Structure formats: structure tokens, C-alpha cells
Amino acid sequence: MIYTVTFNPSVDYIVQVDDFVPGKINRVKNNYKYPGGKGINVSRVLNNLRVESKALGFIGGFTGNFIKDSLEKDGVYTDFIKVQGDTRINVKLKSNEETEINGVGPxxxxxxxxxxxxMLKKLGxxxxxxxAGNVQNTLPSDIYAQIQEKLVNNKARVIVDTTGEALTATLKHKPFLIKPNNHELSEIFGVEIxxxxxxxxxxxxLLDMGAxxxxISMxxxxxxxxxxxxxxxxxAPKGKVKNSVGAGDSLIGGFLANYCKSLDLIEAFRWGVASGSATAFSLDxxxxxxxxxxxxxxxxIKLV
Incomplete structure (x- = not known):
């Protein structure tokens, strides 16, 4: 089974406005609400690709209920932990430019x-x-590494998709897969690439460090x-980019959807790239x- 963990889920409220003007009243052309967060996105992609997963993490309030109900309605298994406070709402404003306003989670x-x-200790x-994703500021920045350490004897394959020190702290525990983009790679090593x-x-x-x-998505x-x-x-396949949100999560979802069946890294990589690109060319x-x-x-193509 594939399990995804999202510490800080969101309701992604996507708003389309023609010629958005700051400081003025703007009329919404279209709007959509989706359960969001990187791990949840991976579970949604896996579900779309007909592969089972279970979404774990923390939800609260009416927004948390929306996430749970939406996922289960679509066929995604969930086992969220309820916390005090409301799950955050992230606003994605799509007009001549794309603007994101991300809320603060509980x-x-x-x-x-x-x-x-x-829950995680039961994995095998x-x-x-x-x-996947960033965690709340109230938690240790190395929380993913702490989880890995507690699961080291379980031998579950761990995929990490986060940034900075939160990512590098996991490398000593040999994650099965990490997926920084080229900009995040620059930040990790403090160099211009x-x-x-x-x-x-x-x-x-990064391989030498343990991954x-x-x-690397580019x-x-x-x-x-x-x-x-x-x-x-x-x-990258050719197409018109409509959506930058979730493409990296879709790459991981596509990769895992194939790899868990084929155990073939190259074919799984192909599926990951196709899935990430398909999301970039879609609104969802x-x-x-x-x-x-x-x-x-x-x-x-093999380069080296």
C-alpha cells in the first residue's frame, strides 16, 4: 500500500478572473474548490491512475471535513487525525498572472x-x-527525519518531497526517492546552478549523501x-501550461503508480513525467x- 502524509493540508480555492485589477471590485469568472496539500495531491493522482493509497495527516474544522469528504467521495482512502482549529484555505488567483495566497494551518x-x-509503525x-510538503513552524524542521528514524526497521520505502534542511536531514536515513526541482537544488547547496x-x-x-x-524537475x-x-x-511533452500547482506532486504520483507494479525505475520515470506534464496542461x-x-x-535518454 502507498501511504501519503500531509502535515498541513488545505482547501485550494481556485478563482479565475479576467484582467484582475488590485484595489478594485473584480468579478469571478469561474471558481473551484479542491482538497490540497502535496501528499493529498499525490493520493488524488494515484486514485486517478487507478492505484490505491491512503491519505494520512492532520485536519481540523469545517475545512478539514471538506477535505475528508471530498477525497472519500472520489474513492481515496483516508485516516486523518483531527486537531483543534481549522484546516487552512489557499487562494489561487488565475488572471493575466497567477497569484497564490496561502493560509496558516492549525x-x-x-x-x-x-x-x-x-499508525506509521504498522508499515512494512x-x-x-x-x-510531502512543508510543516507548521511549531514542529521541528527535521520531523520527516524523525519519522524515518522510527521506521528504519520497518523497511518501508520512503519518498520525501520537501525543501532545504527538512530535506537534507532525511538523507542520512536513505530515502528511496527525493524530488527537488532545479531551483531547490541551488538552495540546498547555496550555489547558482x-x-x-x-x-x-x-x-x-545527493546520492552520495544517502538518497x-x-x-530533478526542470x-x-x-x-x-x-x-x-x-x-x-x-x-517535457509539448502543451499549453494552464496550471503550475500540483505538477511535481503528479510526477511523484505517476512514478509510484507505475513503480509499485513494475519495479522499473525508467518506466516509472516516464509515467512520472507524463503525469506531471498532464497536470500542467490541465486546470486540475x-x-x-x-x-x-x-x-x-x-x-x-541515458546521459551517463
Whole structure:
């Protein structure tokens, strides 16, 4: 089973406005509400690709109930922990430019955190655990690494998608997969990265630091898979970008949807790139049909 953990879920309120003007009354053309958060996005993509997962994490209030009800209505299994306060609302304003206003989530106390850890201790070697997104400021920045440490004997494959020190702290526990983008890679090492060769050099350093597999997403330049077998590149399929939210989560969802069945890193990488691109070309997360249509365009080339 694939489990996703989202510490700070959200209701993503997407608003489309023609020619948005700050300081004036603007009329909404279209609006949509989706359950959001990186781990939840991965579970939604897996569900769209007909692969089961269970969404874990913390929810509160009427917004938390919306997330749980929406996911379960669509067929996603959930086992959220209720906390005090309301799950946050993130506003995504789409007009001539795309603007995001992200809310603040509720605090997670020690009791709730212990409850999550008890759930995760039941995972075994056949399971996958996705730890995705940023965590609340009230929690330790290395909370993902702390979770890994408690699961080291379970041998579940752990996928980490976060940034900065929260990511690098997990490397000593050898995560199965990490997925920084090229900008986050620059931030990790405190350097300016301008070329593909530089990206490969620093991605290999992440392998040396403990990661088993590294995918570097590079927006319109496609993505790189750096692993023990070598370095692989896939160009991005062609299409009109409509949505930048959730493309990276879709890459992970597409990767896992294939890998849990095939155990083939390269084919899983192809599915990840197709799924991430399909989401970028849609207003919501990709469907199975959309990902499959793009799959034929995804060509993986071994560079090293």
C-alpha cells in the first residue's frame, strides 16, 4: 500500500478572473474548490491512475471535513487525525498572472503527532510512504527525519518531497526517492546552478549523501533521474501550461503508480513525467487518459 502524509493540508480555492485589477471590485469568472496539500495531491493522482493509497495527516474544522469528504467521495482512502482549529484555505488567483495566497494551518500537538507515529509503525517492507510538503513552524524542521528514524526497521520505502534542511536531514536515513526541482537544488547547496552538467553534479552529491534515487524537475526543460544505474533525461511533452500547482506532486504520483507494479525505475520515470506534464496542461490534477496520451511523447535518454 502507498501511504501519503500531509502535515498541513488545505482547501485550494481556485478563482479565475479576467484582467484582475488590485484595489478594485473584480468579478469571478469561474471558481473551484479542491482538497490540497502535496501528499493529498499525490493520493488524488494515484486514485486517478487507478492505484490505491491512503491519505494520512492532520485536519481540523469545517475545512478539514471538506477535505475528508471530498477525497472519500472520489474513492481515496483516508485516516486523518483531527486537531483543534481549522484546516487552512489557499487562494489561487488565475488572471493575466497567477497569484497564490496561502493560509496558516492549525498547530499539531504531541498527542496528535504520537497518534500518527503509531499508525506509521504498522508499515512494512511492501509499503511506500510519501512525506510531502512543508510543516507548521511549531514542529521541528527535521520531523520527516524523525519519522524515518522510527521506521528504519520497518523497511518501508520512503519518498520525501520537501525543501532545504527538512530535506537534507532525511538523507542520512536513505530515502528511496527525493524530488527537488532545479531551483531547490541551488538552495540546498547555496550555489547558482545554470547548466544541466551542474544539475547532474549536485544531484549526484545527493546520492552520495544517502538518497537512493533523485528526480530533478526542470519545468519546460523536462526532468532528470539520477540513480545507481546512471543519469537519465526526459524532455517535457509539448502543451499549453494552464496550471503550475500540483505538477511535481503528479510526477511523484505517476512514478509510484507505475513503480509499485513494475519495479522499473525508467518506466516509472516516464509515467512520472507524463503525469506531471498532464497536470500542467490541465486546470486540475491529471487523469489517467491525459497521462496516457502524453506517455508516447516521453522519451527517456541515458546521459551517463
Amino acid at each position: 498547530d499539531i500537538d504531541d498527542k496528535a503527532l504520537d497518534e500518527l507515529l503509531k 517492507s511492501e509499503d511506500y510512504l510519501v512525506l 545554470n547548466t544541466r552538467e551542474e544539475i547532474i553534479f549536485y544531484a549526484k552529491r 537512493e534515487n533523485v528526480i 519545468a519546460g526543460e523536462g526532468a532528470l533521474l539520477v540513480c545507481e544505474e546512471g543519469v537519465y533525461h526526459s524532455a 490534477l491529471c487523469t489517467k487518459d491525459e497521462a496516457e496520451r502524453l506517455l508516447a511523447e516521453v522519451k527517456v
